Amino acid sequence: MLIYLCFFQIFVCLLTTLPTLVALPTAPEESSSSNDFVQTTLLLELLCVAIVAALFVKYILPVSKKQSKSIQSCTAFLSVSATYAYRRPGTVHTFVNPLGFSSILTWVGLLIAKVVALQFLDQIVLKVVRKCVKPKQLQFRTSHPKVLGLQKLEWIDFTYLSMNQVIEYIFALNVVDFSLKQQYVYWSVSNISILNTVVALYLLFVLDDLLYAPTHYFMHWKRIYPYIHKHHHRQNLPKRGYVFVSCLSNVC
Numbered sequence: 001m002l003i004y005l006c007f008f009q010i011f012v013c014l015l016t017t018l019p020t021l022v023a024l025p026t027a028p029e030e031s032s033s034s035n036d037f038v039q040t041t042l043l044l045e046l047l048c049v050a051i052v053a054a055l056f057v058k059y060i061l062p063v064s065k066k067q068s069k070s071i072q073s074c075t076a077f078l079s080v081s082a083t084y085a086y087r088r089p090g091t092v093h094t095f096v097n098p099l100g101f102s103s104i105l106t107w108v109g110l111l112i113a114k115v116v117a118l119q120f121l122d123q124i125v126l127k128v129v130r131k132c133v134k135p136k137q138l139q140f141r142t143s144h145p146k147v148l149g150l151q152k153l154e155w156i157d158f159t160y161l162s163m164n165q166v167i168e169y170i171f172a173l174n175v176v177d178f179s180l181k182q183q184y185v186y187w188s189v190s191n192i193s194i195l196n197t198v199v200a201l202y203l204l205f206v207l208d209d210l211l212y213a214p215t216h217y218f219m220h221w222k223r224i225y226p227y228i229h230k231h232h233h234r235q236n237l238p239k240r241g242y243v244f245v246s247c248l249s250n251v252c
């Protein structure tokens with residue numbers, strides 16, 4: 001089952017990295033003109049692509065009404081990404097490959113290694129936590145035994161999980177790049193202080209919550225909710241953070 005999940009997710013991962021695969025081999029030398037994203041014609045083109053993609057899903061693709069808006073925004077996002085990668089390969093190249101891997105194989109290979117490693121880590125964490133902590137069922141589960149929640153992940157769940165894997169991977173690459181380049185990121189043990197450890201960690205959580213709370217509130221705005229965040233709440237049975245969220249088979 002684990003191997004099957006890995007292969008399925010890697011397959012969808014590769015599909016969602018198509019814009020990147022298009023961009024990497026054709027990436028030209030960076031030039032000052034690569035930053036002119038705010039060019040009106042390109043913006044209009046991207047807007048048209050997004051609208052056409054959304055209309056295609058709405059009127060032509062046979063998807064259920066419940067998931068239509070979610071798939072509309074997802075397809076529009078992928079179409080806009082692909083178009084932008086085609087129009088601005090240099091900019092996309094710098095963004096998706098900040099560490100400058102010379103080969104696509106290295107880039108994709110690391111992505112696959114990350115997917116497989118995380119799947120194994122999830123399984124290890126679940127088994128260890130279940131065996132050592134033996135967590136009690138949440139109160140909601142015992143008081144609402146008839147609420148079953150999302151029982152089985154569908155193709156759309158795997159698609160979004162796979163897209164998240166790619167986004168997370170590109171984010172991680174950029175964090176590594178940022179850490180290597182910034183002079184205020186210290187690498188020597190002798191530079192450790194209360195300020196850049198305990199205080200910084202505390203501020204990290206404060207900053208995270210400051211951004212997370214209003215963003216989450218925005219995602220629940222009636223007009224935006226069905227396009228992005230609704231899918232996340234398909235699981236309406238409360239789960240205990242990482243322990244259960246990481247469980248793809250949903251048997252916990």
Ligand SMILES: [Zn+2]
Pocket residue numbers: 216219220229233
């Ligand atoms: Zn929410």
